[in-house]
Amino acid sequence: MARVSSNRGIGRKGWLYTLGAGVVSLAYFFPVFYIISTAFKTRVDALAMPIRFIFTPTLDNFYSVFVRASTEGGAGTETGFGLYFFNSVFIGGSSVFIALIIGTAAAYGFSRFPLRGNDTYLFIILTTRMLPPIIAIIPIFVLFRVFSLSGSYTGIIALYTAFNLPFSIWMVKSFFDDLDRDIEDAARMDGSSEWSVFWKICLPQIMAGLAATFVFAVILTWNEFLFALMLTGTQTRTVPVALARTIGGQVGVDWGLMSAIETLFIIPVVIVTFLLQGQLLRGVTFGTIRK
Amino acid sequence: MSRDHCSVASNGFLMTVTASTARPTAEARSRSGPIAWLMSPDRRGPLLIAPAIATLLIVNIFPLMWSFGLSFFEYKANRITPPVFKGLANYADLFTDPEIWARFQNTAIIVVGSVALQLVVGFFLALLFAQEFPLRRYLLMLVLSPMMLSLSAVGVFFKLFYDPTLGFISRIISMFTQDTFVILSTPTRAIIAIVVADAWMWSPFVMLLVLAGLVSVPKYLYEAAEIDRAGPWRRFRTITFPYIKSLLLLALLFRTIETFKIFDIVYLLTEGGPGSSTETASVYVYRLAFQFFRTSQASALGYVMLFAVIVLTSLYLYGIQSRKEVEI
Numbered sequence: 326m327a328r329v330s331s332n333r334g335i336g337r338k339g340w341l342y343t344l345g346a347g348v349v350s351l352a353y354f355f356p357v358f359y360i361i362s363t364a365f366k367t368r369v370d371a372l373a374m375p376i377r378f379i380f381t382p383t384l385d386n387f388y389s390v391f392v393r394a395s396t397e398g399g400a401g402t403e404t405g406f407g408l409y410f411f412n413s414v415f416i417g418g419s420s421v422f423i424a425l426i427i428g429t430a431a432a433y434g435f436s437r438f439p440l441r442g443n444d445t446y447l448f449i450i451l452t453t454r455m456l457p458p459i460i461a462i463i464p465i466f467v468l469f470r471v472f473s474l475s476g477s478y479t480g481i482i483a484l485y486t487a488f489n490l491p492f493s494i495w496m497v498k499s500f501f502d503d504l505d506r507d508i509e510d511a512a513r514m515d516g517s518s519e520w521s522v523f524w525k526i527c528l529p530q531i532m533a534g535l536a537a538t539f540v541f542a543v544i545l546t547w548n549e550f551l552f553a554l555m556l557t558g559t560q561t562r563t564v565p566v567a568l569a570r571t572i573g574g575q576v577g578v579d580w581g582l583m584s585a586i587e588t589l590f591i592i593p594v595v596i597v598t599f600l601l602q603g604q605l606l607r608g609v610t611f612g613t614i615r616k
Numbered sequence: 617m618s619r620d621h622c623s624v625a626s627n628g629f630l631m632t633v634t635a636s637t638a639r640p641t642a643e644a645r646s647r648s649g650p651i652a653w654l655m656s657p658d659r660r661g662p663l664l665i666a667p668a669i670a671t672l673l674i675v676n677i678f679p680l681m682w683s684f685g686l687s688f689f690e691y692k693a694n695r696i697t698p699p700v701f702k703g704l705a706n707y708a709d710l711f712t713d714p715e716i717w718a719r720f721q722n723t724a725i726i727v728v729g730s731v732a733l734q735l736v737v738g739f740f741l742a743l744l745f746a747q748e749f750p751l752r753r754y755l756l757m758l759v760l761s762p763m764m765l766s767l768s769a770v771g772v773f774f775k776l777f778y779d780p781t782l783g784f785i786s787r788i789i790s791m792f793t794q795d796t797f798v799i800l801s802t803p804t805r806a807i808i809a810i811v812v813a814d815a816w817m818w819s820p821f822v823m824l825l826v827l828a829g830l831v832s833v834p835k836y837l838y839e840a841a842e843i844d845r846a847g848p849w850r851r852f853r854t855i856t857f858p859y860i861k862s863l864l865l866l867a868l869l870f871r872t873i874e875t876f877k878i879f880d881i882v883y884l885l886t887e888g889g890p891g892s893s894t895e896t897a898s899v900y901v902y903r904l905a906f907q908f909f910r911t912s913q914a915s916a917l918g919y920v921m922l923f924a925v926i927v928l929t930s931l932y933l934y935g936i937q938s939r940k941e942v943e944i
Contacts, residue, residue: 342749349744354758356816357765359784360773372782427667434664446665448933453676455929457877459901460918463911464679464686467693487675490668519660548766550880555906565768569884580776587769594764599757606824609763613936614825614866 357591363584371581386585406586408560409567413590416478416563417546420485421493425539427486428493433523435494436501447495451611454491458551466555476558484552489542492611496541499612500534501527534604540597541608547594564590687915694909706916716917718892719900726810726882726896727875733815734871735864738822742860745823746830763820771884774813778885799886803893806886810894813881818871825867829860862939869932873925897921 351358363371365382390406435443465484466475474480509522517525528535553563562570568586571579601608607615654663687706689699710716745756762770777785778799786797799809837855846854879898882888888895888903895903897917905914 339749342744342747343751343755346744346747346749346752346755349741350755350758353741353816354761356773356777357758357761359777360769376784427671431665431668434661438661438664440661440665446669448930450668450672451933452926452929453672453680455873455925456680457879457898457901457918457921457925459877459879459898459905460683460915460922461676461679463693463901463905463915463918464683465675466906467911468679468682483675487671490671494668519657544764548768550766550768565766568772569768580782583772583776587773590769591761591765595757595761598760598764599754602753602756602760605760606828609821609824610866610870613933614828614863 357595360584360591361588363580364588366581368579368581371584386581387589389579389582390585390589405559405562406564406567409562409564410589412557412561413547413563413565416481416485416561417543420482421489421539421542421546423482423486424489424493424542425497425535428490429497429528429535431490431494432497432501433527436498447498450491450494454488454611462551462555465552469556475556476561478561481553481556481561484556485546485549488549488552489546492542492545493538496538496607496612497531497535499607499615500531500538503615504530537601537604537608540601541604544594544597547590683915684919686912687919689912691912692909693905693911699912702912706913707920709913710916710920715892716900719895719897722807722892722894723876723878723896723898725807726814726878726894727872729807729811730814730818730875730878731868731871733811734819734822735868737815737819738867739826739864741819741823742826742830745827759823760820762817765817767817767880768884770813770817771881774809774881775885778809800890803890806890806894810878810882810885813885814875814878817881818874821871822864822867825863826860829863830856833859862935862942866932866935866939869928869935873928873932876921876924876928 359376362378364386365384366377366380367383367385370377370380389404391404434440435447440446469475469480472480474483504527509526512522512526513519547563548565549563550565550569553566554569557563557566564586568583568590571583571586598605653659686699688701688703690702690705691699741759745752745759774785777783778797780786780796780798786799789797797805799805833856838851841851841855877898878896879902882894882896882899883902886894888899898921901914901917901921904910904917
């Protein structure tokens with residue numbers, strides 16, 4: 326139970342832990358590993374049982390994510406996945422960007438100029454995020470039809486902006502709350518305007534936090550399925566929806582292809598997980614738990 | 617307008633207005649205009665949060681209110697007939713309909729099973745990763761990655777893993793049972809399949825929270841316990857556990873809220889089958905709303921779920937608050 330005290334150094338006991346943790350982590354990671362390795366397998370290797378760990382890697386699956394070979398021969402046809410990847414990035418990126426601007430302003434307000442009933446506002450804001458998305462989708466679906474927004478970028482970006490706003494506000498507020506107020510007060514005493522206190526003192530200090538918030542929100546949006554399923558059209562479809570539709574399409578599911586799509590989708594996420602390990606706890610709890 | 621001229625002038629927003637004009641007459645005019653009214657220090661808070669509140673009102677709160685109203689009407693989104701007022705009839709139907717209770721039971725079973733499994737697995741993973749050992753940071757990344765996947769990807773690929781002939785999970789299970797494993801063959805199997813997929817994905821979340829608690833235990837307490845020759849169980853119960861207790865509770869609440877809403881994994885893995893034995897409340901609302909087009913009943917059921925989530929969220933925030941107070 327007690328941790329190895331660091332002054333004793335990490336000897337053989339440390340490496341024993343590495344071995345144990347290694348076995349556990351690899352077992353835990355196996356499903357993800359399976360997806361990534363299947364992406365590099367030929368159709369025969371992908372379906373072979375028992376699982377083949379040694380195989381000749383191929384990039385065919387990644388190629389056919391974007392271009393599907395025609396069965397009659399001749400030139401392959403576009404699968405549209407280039408567009409879906411673009412949509413995922415574009416819709417996710419722009420909605421998070423807008424949400425972060427509005428959210429940072431609000432977070433600064435909530436943190437530095439508390440209103441009467443500040444906590445109530447924050448609670449309502451968090452609730453809009455915690456509510457089952459299925460409730461929100463019913464009226465939004467109908468309203469989108471009324472304003473003919475379904476299948477448009479404007480509609481889904483507006484929706485995702487609102488979807489990301491509570492997260493951005495809570496996260497960014499947690500970073501503002503952590504700052505040392507003395508520096509700001511000292512600047513105010515020296516005659517700095519509120520405007521420059523915000524731009525020159527507060528904001529530069531939370532830049533890393535803003536970056537982390539941006540990345541988390543992009544991943545959440547990137548992974549969102551239900552709203553995208555209901556509200557995107559053929560031109561604005563995102564990758565999770567396209568992935569789920571691919572499975573329903575043909576007779577035999579091409580798992581190599583599916584894995585290649587997913588691999589392209591998760592590699593950025595795995596890299597981000599590694600880079601943001603220190604902020605992960607805050608990220609997954611909407612900034613409510615910091616340490 | 618201003619009680620103290622100096623303090624207003626030294627305050628930011630007015631400063632920028634007045635500095636550019638730099639004439640006392642203009643200053644006097646701008647201080648009484650609508651812009652000056654907006655820029656007054658009293659309105660800084662409201663002004664900063666206004667865009668956020670406006671966005672949420674338009675995109676979130678207004679549609680919610682609209683569907684809340686709808687839940688008192690008889691309305692089908694695929695018909696052009698105008699809504700007919702029914703009062704509380706939709707809600708009354710909910711509480712007498714055995715179908716709905718069955719859906720809530722399914723949800724409850726999945727929530728209890730999955731959250732319990734997440735807590736146990738997450739807890740032991742945290743104990744392991746609280747140690748210091750070489751390559752810890754890299755191995756931790758492997759364990760954390762499932763949490764960052766998309767729910768839809770987990771749904772799609774666990775469908776493959778559970779596939780009777782191609783899936784490796786089914787293969788491993790059938791090695792022990794000498795029988796092909798088909799998840800949709802019995803309700804129990806389907807529920808276990810969902811619980812395992814969901815718990816696999818979210819155990820790292822519990823681990824992160826518990827790990828934060830374990831790291832915050834001051835080392836001198838363990839050293840003191842060593843002097844007192846306290847056994848491992850005693851050390852855990854009296855030193856470690858108090859530090860992770862509140863975080864375990866928060867993990868429990870947070871995961872309960874999230875799992876209660878479970879949709880993607882169920883929808884992609886079992887589609888609620890076999891029969892309706894794994895159909896959760898969210899999936900049922902989806903079916904009501906978009907397959908049977910009983911829009912108003914779906915809204916009413918949605919609000920029952922919302923109420924549950926609001927209660928759980930306030931408990932969660934209460935937990936956060938009391939944890940902060942303990943720390944201070």
